[in-house]
Amino acid sequence: MTEEAKKERIEIEVPPKKLTITHAHCPNGCDLMEESVKIGGYASVHVRVRYKDEEGDMYLDPRYGSFENISDIEIPEGEIVELFCPHCGQSLRDEHERCRQCSAPMFALMLPHGGIIEGCLRKGCYEHELRIVSGEELLSRLFENDTLASFL
Ligand SMILES: [Zn+2]
Ligand SMILES: [Zn+2]
Numbered sequence: 001m002t003e004e005a006k007k008e009r010i011e012i013e014v015p016p017k018k019l020t021i022t023h024a025h026c027p028n029g030c031d032l033m034e035e036s037v038k039i040g041g042y043a044s045v046h047v048r049v050r051y052k053d054e055e056g057d058m059y060l061d062p063r064y065g066s067f068e069n070i071s072d073i074e075i076p077e078g079e080i081v082e083l084f085c086p087h088c089g090q091s092l093r094d095e096h097e098r099c100r101q102c103s104a105p106m107f108a109l110m111l112p113h114g115g116i117i118e119g120c121l122r123k124g125c126y127e128h129e130l131r132i133v134s135g136e137e138l139l140s141r142l143f144e145n146d147t148l149a150s151f152l
Helices: 003-008 138-141 148-150
Strands: 009-012 033-039 040-050 056-059 068-071 082-084 092-099 103-108 115-120 127-134
Touching: 009 148, 033 056, 033 068, 040 068
Parallel strands: none
Antiparallel strands: 009 127, 033 040, 040 056, 040 082, 056 068, 092 103, 103 115, 115 127
C-alpha cells in the first residue's frame, strides 16, 4: 500500500456487537434503515436479496459483527447472493473488493462521514470489515474519546 493510500483509508477491527449501524445508505443515498423491523432491539438494514431466480426482502442485523438476519427467501449455506437497494434498485456489490476468506464478491453499505461497511455475499461466510475513508483530521478525532459511534 502506498503512503498516500494509508492516509486515505483505514480498516478497523471491532469486537462483535460493540457497534451498531444507525445510518446506512445505498450508493445513491437512499436510507436503508428500517425502524419497523428490529433485530436485537435495533432498526435493521433493509436490502433486496436475489438468489438464482428468487428475490425478496432481507433485513440485516445492524450490530457490527453479528450475522443474524431475516430473509424472505431460503439461501443454502455457501451460495452467493446479490444485494440491491430496495428503493432505487442499485446493486450494493462493490466491484473493487473480494472477500479475503473465500474470494466471493463483497457488498458495501455507505455510512455517514465517508465510512463504508463491507460484507461477503456468500451465505455463511463471516468476513466483513468496516472502513472509514476520510481526511486526517477526522481520523485523529476518531481515536479520541468514543467518537467511532458517530461514524455509524
Ligand atoms: Zn437506493
Ligand atoms: Zn467470504
